[in-house]
Amino acid sequence: MYVRSVVASGNxxxxxxxxxxxxxxxxxxxxxxxxxxxxxxxxxxxxxxxxIVGIIGNSHMITDTYHVHAGGYYSSxxxxxxxxxxxxxxxxxxxxxxxxxxxxxxDGFLFTGGRPNVHPEEYGHELTEAHGDFDRSRDRLTxxxxxxxxxxxxxxxxxxxxxxxxxxxxxxxxxPEIRDxxxxxxxxxxxxxxxxxxxxxxxxxxxxxxxxFHRLIGSRDVLTNTLHxxxxxxxxxxxxxxxxxxxxxxEALFVxxxxxxxxSVQWHxxxxxxxxxxxxxxxxxxxxxxxxxxxxxxxxxxxxA
Numbered sequence: 590m591y592v593r594s595v596v597a598s599g600n601x602x603x604x605x606x607x608x609x610x611x612x613x614x615x616x617x618x619x620x621x622x623x624x625x626x627x628x629x630x631x632x633x634x635x636x637x638x639x640x641i642v643g644i645i646g647n648s649h650m651i652t653d654t655y656h657v658h659a660g661g662y663y664s665s666x667x668x669x670x671x672x673x674x675x676x677x678x679x680x681x682x683x684x685x686x687x688x689x690x691x692x693x694x695x696d697g698f699l700f701t702g703g704r705p706n707v708h709p710e711e712y713g714h715e716l717t718e719a720h721g722d723f724d725r726s727r728d729r730l731t732x733x734x735x736x737x738x739x740x741x742x743x744x745x746x747x748x749x750x751x752x753x754x755x756x757x758x759x760x761x762x763x764x765p766e767i768r769d770x771x772x773x774x775x776x777x778x779x780x781x782x783x784x785x786x787x788x789x790x791x792x793x794x795x796x797x798x799x800x801x802f803h804r805l806i807g808s809r810d811v812l813t814n815t816l817h818x819x820x821x822x823x824x825x826x827x828x829x830x831x832x833x834x835x836x837x838x839x840e841a842l843f844v845x846x847x848x849x850x851x852x853s854v855q856w857h858x859x860x861x862x863x864x865x866x867x868x869x870x871x872x873x874x875x876x877x878x879x880x881x882x883x884x885x886x887x888x889x890x891x892x893x894a
Contacts, residue, residue, distance in 0.1 A: 640883035642668045643679040645731060645751070647657035647703040648724055658682070664701050664748075667862035671869050672876030681727035688734050697744040697850075697879035700731060702857060706819055707753055712762040723893025730759045739847050744878035746871070747853030753819060755842065755853045761825030767838055790814055794840040794856070796832040801852065802841050803847075805874060806867055815840060815856035850878035 635799045644665065646658040660678040668676035674697065680686055691698075705724035709716050711732060731751075735758040738745050753763055790812040796803040803809050821839040824830055832841030832854075844851040852871070862868040 595805060639673060639675045640879045642672065642674045642676055642697045642699055642879060643691060643695035644668065644676050644699045645701055645727070646678045647679050647701070647705070648681060661859070663857075663859040664699060667859040667872050668699060668869070668876075671872035672745070672862045672879065673873075674876055674879050681724065683726065683729055683730045683856045686730070688730075690735055691734065692741065692743060694738060696883040697746075697875065698734070698738060700735070700745060700747040700754055700853070701859075702749025702751065703727070705750075706765070707750070707757050707763060709763070711767075712757050712760075715747070715761060717765065726755075739849070739851060740843050742848035742882070744850035744875060744882055746850070746875045748859060749816070749855060749857060752842065752853040753821065755844070755851065756821050756825050756828050759825030759828050759844065761821060761828055762823040763819050764822040765819055767820040791858075793835050794832045795835075796841065801829075801843050802833045805852075805870055811867055813840065813854075813856040814860060820855065835838065849882070850875060 592857075626679075644660045646660045648656065650659060651657055658678065658680040660676075665676040668674050676699075677695070679691065679695075679698075703724065705722045705727070707726055708728055711728055731754045735745065735747075735755055737743075739758075757763065792813055792815045794811055794813050794815070796806065796809050796811075798809060815834065815838075821830070821842075824839070824842070827844050827845040827847075828842055830839045830842050832839075836839050837857075841854045842853050852875070854871075858865075858871050859866040862872055
């Protein structure tokens, strides 16, 4: 029996909270956090500001002339309405933002999907036409940011391209056309149709029995709206593949021994997230991890592993 859901996510339920390195006894502030700097959380009560999640944006050209950084509505909706955090789009260009500023000003991060792919140079492969379009500025921003967040224990969630970025950040490789591999199927987006038809739940993902995603979702099998051409070829160091499609394509991962939330998925849980039971589990768990990092939560903390 499948759980009909846009996402399959991580962590299976409250676990005993462990004090992370750098966290003071009795404090809910994460590693490297100075509670004195978290002024926006000094006020107590129902009017306390929600934690802030940085949504890594994508570069676009309006009418081929005006350069913008933008993010999808559904990503912001999932963060605001399900994770219960404040979504803020981050320009995907290290010439405009610095890692040290981002980790100080945001409590968590969402690494979104996007049409441009991670450049093969980032994982030691030769460039071919099959690799498609790129966003080298986003590559330069996200890959070191992911590594920094992982070591700090600062929570992040990767989706689609973001899922692939997490793998590449830890030395993994990608294949430009999964459908060209023996025994694989086409995971690409349908060329036409209404939005609900494009994002229809049509491909099964199976989680590792007893693994992080199985424990969180409560089921090993879910139907997803996985839409991608590229996919993971070789998992990076510390990358644990915790869910695969029927054709063995990796679809869910986390970073081994990470002190914080690192769950990432190849499909698009942000679509219809407020109404989808499994998407709600993923984004709610992410929101809990962000609140714990921000010092707003004293309950059990969900971690990747």
